[in-house]
Amino acid sequence: MWSCSVPGAGFGIDTRLGAVETLLVHVIRRWHYEIETLRGHEVIGWRPIEELDHSEPESNQASGTAVAIRPGAYGQGLSGGLTKTQRETVRSILDDCSGIIRWGGDDRIPYEALFYLDAPPGTAAVRSATSPLGKAADKLRNWNRTPGLGAGASM
Template identity: 50%
Template sequence: MTNPARISRRALLTRAAAIGTAVALPGSVLLSTPGYAAQKPYRTSVEQAVERLRERNARVLTGRPSRNGWEMENAADTHGSIYTRPVPGTPLEGIQVRLGEVETVLVHLVRRFHYEIDTLREGDVIGWRAPDRIRTRLPESNQASGTAVQIRPGHYPSGTRGGYFPLQVTVVRDILAELGGVVRWGGDDTTPDESLYYLDVRPGDSRLTSVARRLQGWRDTPGLGAGAPVDVLARDRRDAAKTLERRQRG
């Protein structure tokens, strides 16, 4: 038997990859694969890993989509896809959002709001909310999938309009246009919620990937991204914002 102290890094990575593959395979298929059968000493640990993942999925995942098509989750910060993420440059301790591209987009939006619309304080932004605490027929259900945030819901009550000053609305429109229309403002919905901003594309949409990559590039370049000087009244930016507004409101 191989001495554990002599196991190479490649061997460890190979076994880790085997466990990762196990997550995606039904148990009967997994146990019948030659690679699995050839690693009998590790069979028990793989079975235990798969069982732990099944238990985690049953505890965290709902199997139900929010309004925008992303799966709602029962908990955040518990080995699912939704975690508390930092919002650099703000007093916020963090917001609970879906990791990856969604996080990149929503954090950028919150930072621009803080810099250009009004200073945010801890507790002003609500990300994930449990599925049993939202109305699943409304866009607020997107919070349960980690793809939406509410900014100061107490200031902008659901069902009312006119909570923003005109210049603030201009900045909101500019942010939405900068994000390529992958985010929608709840103020444009039939039942308005001016505190709500949510992803308006489904999982796998290439537009989300494109926007997230652009934002990541800005984040790594001094003078670009949230906090950089922006002329929201520039003709090209206003034209883009108005075009998106007509499309989203229509």
């Protein structure tokens, strides 16, 4: 785990580096610009496993493959914390991530603050550049390098 910056937001998060970092930073950045402005203490990446419920998706934070955005505002087990427009933006963010990132708001026990990698972090497929994770990260990296591509681009 390393601390990486969230461009344009003025803070960083602790997360697994590489493709996972690319996707999670994308989620945070779009939330920051399109849903609500965030401050650093409102986004939590890596956390020690002892602080987490091992049986819930939040345990992904211990592997650096999840972030909680404003967890105090969007509590576990509660839904309806986002407006219709905000939910539509979340869906757009998830589409950007090619199904690799899951939103806790879609879980059996909702947790609207949580976004996490929807694949086991230790598998070879996750680490492969040709895996769905690698392809999704490459797409986002290309958007970041190319003006007029990605979120906010108009055709």
